[in-house]
Amino acid sequence: MSALEIRNVRKDFGRTRVLREVSLSIDSGEFLILVGPSGCGKSTLMNAIAGLEPVTDGSILIGNEEVTWRTPAERDIAMVFQSYALYPSMTVRQNIAFGLEMRKVPKAEREATVERVAKLLQITPLLDRKPSQLSGGQRQRVAMGRAIARQPTVYLFDEPLSNLDAKLRVEMRTEIKKLHQTLGTTIVYVTHDQIEAMTLADRIAVMREGRLLQLGTPDEVYNDPVDMFVASFMGSPSMNFIPAQLVRDEHGISLAIGAASDPYRLPFPAARTTPDLDAWVGRRVVLGLRPEHISERTPWGEEDANTHPLTTEVTVAEPTGADILLRVRLGEDEVNARVSPKQNVTPGDRLPLQVDMARAVLFDPERETRIA
Amino acid sequence: MNTRASVQPRAGHLFAPNSASRVRRNGAYWLQAWLPKLVLAPSVAAALFFVYGFMLWTFVLSLTNSRMLPSYEFVGFAQYARLLSNDRWLVASTNLVIFGALFIAICLAIGIVLAILLDQRIRHEGAIRTIYLYPMALSFIVTGVAWKWILNPGLGIQQVVRDWGWESFTFDWLVNPDMAVYTLVIAGVWQASGFVMALFLAGLRAVDDSIIKAAQLDGASLPRIYWRVVLPCLRPVLFSAVMILAHIAIKSFDLVVALTGGGPGYASDLPATFMYDFSFSRSQIGMGAASAMMMLAGVLAIIVPYLYSELRSRDRG
Numbered sequence: 001m002s003a004l005e006i007r008n009v010r011k012d013f014g015r016t017r018v019l020r021e022v023s024l025s026i027d028s029g030e031f032l033i034l035v036g037p038s039g040c041g042k043s044t045l046m047n048a049i050a051g052l053e054p055v056t057d058g059s060i061l062i063g064n065e066e067v068t069w070r071t072p073a074e075r076d077i078a079m080v081f082q083s084y085a086l087y088p089s090m091t092v093r094q095n096i097a098f099g100l101e102m103r104k105v106p107k108a109e110r111e112a113t114v115e116r117v118a119k120l121l122q123i124t125p126l127l128d129r130k131p132s133q134l135s136g137g138q139r140q141r142v143a144m145g146r147a148i149a150r151q152p153t154v155y156l157f158d159e160p161l162s163n164l165d166a167k168l169r170v171e172m173r174t175e176i177k178k179l180h181q182t183l184g185t186t187i188v189y190v191t192h193d194q195i196e197a198m199t200l201a202d203r204i205a206v207m208r209e210g211r212l213l214q215l216g217t218p219d220e221v222y223n224d225p226v227d228m229f230v231a232s233f234m235g236s237p238s239m240n241f242i243p244a245q246l247v248r249d250e251h252g253i254s255l256a257i258g259a260a261s262d263p264y265r266l267p268f269p270a271a272r273t274t275p276d277l278d279a280w281v282g283r284r285v286v287l288g289l290r291p292e293h294i295s296e297r298t299p300w301g302e303e304d305a306n307t308h309p310l311t312t313e314v315t316v317a318e319p320t321g322a323d324i325l326l327r328v329r330l331g332e333d334e335v336n337a338r339v340s341p342k343q344n345v346t347p348g349d350r351l352p353l354q355v356d357m358a359r360a361v362l363f364d365p366e367r368e369t370r371i372a
Numbered sequence: 373m374n375t376r377a378s379v380q381p382r383a384g385h386l387f388a389p390n391s392a393s394r395v396r397r398n399g400a401y402w403l404q405a406w407l408p409k410l411v412l413a414p415s416v417a418a419a420l421f422f423v424y425g426f427m428l429w430t431f432v433l434s435l436t437n438s439r440m441l442p443s444y445e446f447v448g449f450a451q452y453a454r455l456l457s458n459d460r461w462l463v464a465s466t467n468l469v470i471f472g473a474l475f476i477a478i479c480l481a482i483g484i485v486l487a488i489l490l491d492q493r494i495r496h497e498g499a500i501r502t503i504y505l506y507p508m509a510l511s512f513i514v515t516g517v518a519w520k521w522i523l524n525p526g527l528g529i530q531q532v533v534r535d536w537g538w539e540s541f542t543f544d545w546l547v548n549p550d551m552a553v554y555t556l557v558i559a560g561v562w563q564a565s566g567f568v569m570a571l572f573l574a575g576l577r578a579v580d581d582s583i584i585k586a587a588q589l590d591g592a593s594l595p596r597i598y599w600r601v602v603l604p605c606l607r608p609v610l611f612s613a614v615m616i617l618a619h620i621a622i623k624s625f626d627l628v629v630a631l632t633g634g635g636p637g638y639a640s641d642l643p644a645t646f647m648y649d650f651s652f653s654r655s656q657i658g659m660g661a662a663s664a665m666m667m668l669a670g671v672l673a674i675i676v677p678y679l680y681s682e683l684r685s686r687d688r689g
Contacts (some may be wrong), residue, residue, distance in 0.1 A: 052585050073591035089604030098600075100576035146586075160375035 002064065003186040004049065004154050005026040007056035011044055011210075018044045021058070026154075026188065026203075026368040031180050036207035037233070042190045045207070046158055049188060061154045073102075078147035079156040084139045084165060086131040092118075092142050093127040097306050099150045117145045120179075137168045144176075148183070157189040159255050161196065168203050173199060194234050194308045197351045198222065198271060206230045219332055228368040232360065240294070240335040241367070242287040247279045253277060255362075258331025268372070269306050269357055276370050280362075287370060288361040291325065294337035297354045306358040317345045328353065382531035389664055390474055432572050434661035438476035442657060443689070444477040464641040467553045467621070468670075471642065472621040474557045475564070480610070481559065483568025488598055491576045501573065504566035512563065516630025519559040520546070523631075552632050556624070557639060564620060568613050576602065588599060622671055628676070643667050 004026045009018035019041045026032045049051040049060060051072035059068045064114070067075045067265075084096050093114055102111045120140045131139055138158060147155055154170070155240040161169045172332045177200055180187055191197055197204050198218045205215045206229075225231035225239075232238045242257040251363070252270050256263035268277075294310070295343040301307040315334060317326040324345060326337040337353060347350060362371040389425055392490035437447045455461050486504060507515065522528040523546040533541040534677040579602055625644040632640040634649070641649075643663060651660025 050585075050589060052588065072585075072589045077589065079585060079586065079589050081582040082581055083582050085580060085586040086588070086605075087583060091603070098587075098592075102596070103593035146590075150590075160489075177628050 005061040007059045009048060010056045012056045018210050022212045024205055024215055028186055029184045031187045031202045033201035041210040042207050046156055046190045050077055050079055050156055062197050073074050076153045077156055079150040080143045080147050080151045080160045082159040084143040086139055087141055087338040088131055089149060091130055095142055096145045096149050113149050117149045121145050136164050140172055155185050155187045158328050159191055207340055226370055228363050235290050239288045246283060246286045248281050248284050248338045264331055266308055268283040280371060284365055284366045286363040288363060291336040291338040291358055293356040294353055296339045297352050301354040308355050310353045310355050311350055314345055314347055314349050316352050317347055349358055374573055380448040430661045430664050433657060434665050436658055440655035451658045453660045455659055460638045460686050461646060463638060464643050464646040468642050471552055471556050475560045475621050476617045477567050478561045479565045482565040484572050486569040487572035487576055505570050507563045507687040512626040513630045515559050515563045516627045520631050547636055549636045552640035571609055571613050575606040579605050
């Protein structure tokens with residue numbers, strides 16, 4: 001059953017088009033993340049789902065019921081805000097119970113719900129405090145408690161972690177994931193943080209300039225991006241875009257990188273060549289390679305048909321602890337590589353590396369769309 | 373600044389410079405530490421003398437039998453006894469209670485409602501805000517004279533409605549001894565409610581938008597959102613508004629003088645006009661001083677507990 005369906009939703013502010021024909025559908029119990037740079041329309045879409053902003057055109061269905069013109073209160077949703085939006089004059093208990101009170105839930109039931117939610121979120125000792133006496137993480141919990149108490153069909157999270165410090169953010173991220181697993185709720189979650197998107201989502205919707213570019217599992221969005229924008233937005237450091245020429249040689253189709261007189265050649269995996277790709281032979285394309293696919297040489301790399309050796313100069317080395325990020329020379333450009341921290345790297349060295357082409361993607365350099 | 377003043381000379385001592393420069397440097401630090409106090413001293417002295425000094429003098433006079441000129445023949449609390457048995461004083465204090473309560477309550481009600489309506493992101497908000505705020509720019513004398521004409525049965529509203537054909541229409545509060553005090557309320561509210569609106573509008577604008585959104589999602593209606601969620605956030609604004617309105621009400625003197633002159637008879641007297649009349653027109657300085665002390669006591673009785681409870685709850689957060 002689809003918990004939420006959005007059909008051709010458009011939103012204009014005067015002559016500015018904020019949302020252009022967005023359509024998507026979420027199954028019950030699914031965790032969907034809307035991600036994109038600021039101004040991409042993700043918050044507007046969230047507000048449209050909540051009913052806080054009317055849409056210009058299109059329809060919204062929650063639990064198979066048309067709600068496009070209903071007020072926020074009639075939509076069976078709950079929202080967690082970036083600023084937490086706790087009622088400052090009420091205690092935590094009153095904050096959690098307020099929605100139930102407005103829906104005329106009997107007092108005894110209200111109290112039981114507050115106790116249950118507080119226990120679930122481990123905020124029982126805080127119930128009689130005011131929001132001003134809580135820390136950021138505690139406020140965040142209360143805000144989630146307020147949403148959970150109502151048991152709506154769909155939960156909306158509007159950048160809920162962006163006001164927390166880095167350590168707390170990771171903790172709360174895990175907590176939200178756990179909560180989703182225990183309660184099996186349907187969640188729509190807006191963020192501009194691609195790591196949050198990758199770690200939390202069942203499916204990710206990448207948006208840009210009011211359009212939904214790609215809707216897919218984190219794995220699909222990461223490994224199989226539809227265009228250069230999605231490819232560069234997901235992943236940190238982002239995907240390398242290397243200008244290359246598509247040529248046909250004895251290995252099949254290859255990419256020639258660098259000077260035309262003495263190019264570095266990378267064969268494209270034969271299994272992934274399509275008839276459409278033949279049309280691009282002899283033309284310029286953009287090769288997309290994730291940093292982790294340029295790494296130190298490994299024993300399996302020598303046997304793997306899609307892995308090719310590359311010996312090149314290192315210009316910058318940035319150890320992160322878990323691995324070392326390198327800037328290395330490839331053709332006329334520099335690209336990001338990721339190697340094991342066991343490697344002993346000094347800038348200026350020539351280092352033997354390998355390039356794994358299995359996950360390489362090709363883009364049209366003008367339209368920035370995916371070719372293969 | 374203070375830390376430097378105390379640390380540096382010790383450092384000078386360690387390095388043992390010649391004593392002349394040390395004295396000069398100490399002088400500079402002394403000046404630096406004392407300059408703010410010196411600059412503030414005249415105004416502190418003036419406030420002490422003109423406010424608290426005269427307050428004390430008034431108290432002293434209220435214990436004497438001063439009539440046209442101050443005398444220092446003490447008669448204990450006799451002036452207070454005379455005051456409390458004076459019918460005109462009783463009328464004036466009752467009027468103050470009626471005027472003060474209605475003035476504060478109606479100003480707050482109108483001001484809050486206007487502020488909430490203006491907060492709905494309406495067009496031309498700036499112009500409307502200015503129009504409502506303008507009466508505050510007038511002096512109470514102007515307000516009083518204008519309303520005296522408007523409320524005058526022979527010139528103002530009553531006459532206009534009668535000229536339109538409703539011959540029996542009566543609106544004569546200004547000359548009706550039972551109703552004259554309410555004309556003060558009308559004029560006062562007209563003048564001050566725009567100011568209360570401005571105060572509350574600023575407060576409403578400071579409330580986080582997403583709190584209102586959250587309440588909407590929780591299913592609260594607009595009146596309930598304001599009553600349960602937004603207005604409780606505005607307690608500090610209410611505090612300031614009540615303080616300002618209360619002091620306007622208590623010191624209302626010019627409004628009464630211009631609008632009703634305390635009349636008809638002394639039906640619309642307030643303590644301030646009573647005090648002025650007895651001290652300066654009727655040569656009863658002793659009794660005037662006693663009435664002034666009663667006003668002070670009244671103000672303190674209202675303000676001190678309110679201030680105490682407000683500041684204490686703010687400390688608790």
